[in-house]
Amino acid sequence: MTNAIRIKLPASLDSLTPATVEPRAPRRNEVLVRVRASSLNYHDYAVVIGALKPAEGRIPMSDGAGDVVAVGDEVTLFKVGDKVLSTFYPTWLDGEPELNGFASVPGDGIDGYAREFATVAETALTKMPANYGYDEAATLSCAGVTAWRALVVNGGLKAGDTVLVQGTGGVSIFALQLAKLAGATVIATSSSDEKLERLRKLGADHLINYKSVPEWGAAAAKFCDRGGVDHVVEIGGAGTMPQSIRAIRAGGHIALIGVLAGREGVIPTSELMRKQGRMIGLTVGSRRHQLDLIRAIEVNGLRPVIDSSFPLLALGDAFRHQASGQHFGKICVAVSDAA
Incomplete structure (x- = not known):
């Protein structure tokens, strides 16, 4: 059993509740990831305060970076030990945007990365940029890809x-x-x-x-x-x-x-x-956009600006800091370091 945070309804920052979750063994084309870090986005805030009407017990947070600890049958993209990063739209791999709203988005339509272990489709991940820490990588899936798509793609x-x-x-x-x-x-x-x-x-x-x-x-x-x-x-x-x-x-x-x-x-x-x-x-981007951003990062050496990091069990305090408007850059969450 592992640490996680769930949303109890009615949703609010005070309804973020510690929970234990049993890791699920990966099935065909799935991998089990030990989540090391996440980062806060406005979308996550809208979920946890109830503006986007999350389901009872939803595990929040769209961004997650960590290590592959097990792979299912027929997995070809990753192996045990790879450092990986989640994608905002796990089923939008390339091409034109999907029109299913946030139904497939981690932390909103499905459980997210405010948990120590997550079992996901291998195509819902990319590798982290080389020489990035977990907190740095966790800033990219939503905010980094959004900026990339806004300026470079569109x-x-x-x-x-x-x-x-x-x-x-x-x-x-x-x-x-x-x-x-x-x-x-x-x-x-x-x-x-x-x-x-x-x-x-x-x-x-x-x-x-x-x-x-x-x-x-x-x-x-x-x-x-x-x-x-x-x-x-x-x-x-x-x-x-x-x-x-x-x-x-x-x-x-x-x-x-x-x-x-x-x-x-x-x-x-x-x-x-x-x-x-x-x-x-626009709303974030595809897996292809994330791959292109990571390739660019590995060439030009961009490093994210990180304001602060909070332990998983202080997720509510992290969101309060975000709501205060005092931060400069990204607020991160040390997921596996939570006691």
Whole structure:
């Protein structure tokens, strides 16, 4: 029997309950993974507070990194001892997105990685990047792949582009890092001058405090020779979308990723049309996207920015830290180290 965390209904941070789970032996094409680390995403937070209506007893957390400790018959991708990383959509391997919502997502539609052992299909995993620790790898499945798909896959990011990122969460920092590695200029926004200075040290070229500069979209556009930015990594949603539209150049690209500033609101669609901008909604990516990101990491040496790590049995405290907005980068969970 092993340590795990389950959600008791009604879901809340106080309903996260320690539990014991019997590891299941892998069947054909499955592997048993000892989970070493996970990391927090906004999606996980929405699950554990009940916004996404989890099932009774659901084990949360979409991200998981660990070791293969057993393999079932006909497994060809991994062997015992391999260091592996979960995928956000275990059944979306390549090609066009699936339209099954979060039904197959660990920690939401199925049990996730807030447990010491997980038995999953071999295709629900990739290898970890070489020379990565478990906590570093656990930051990639959701936040890293989202930033990669937003800028590289959908945006066609290239040297000389200008990228606008919002805030200091995992996706935004990964986007900043990927943009700089590609030779792009980065404009970063935050409500904290202290955090803006940390973004500068990560390579941000221009900084905007959106509290002191409410019209930050127009301010961002003034930094650009082409009348606006090439890409916006939009994590706010309806509340920030008007400024993002103002920020883009003619033909610019907005990657709509989050809803932190509202799910609904007034959007200046006529301005988007006038600029002939592209707005592409996305949720994470496929196994192929994760494989491509990992290959790039192994070439360029990108390292995730990790704010802090909590033991599994303090998962509620980890989410409270996330909700406080004080973090900078990813918050991790040491799963197997829980007592």
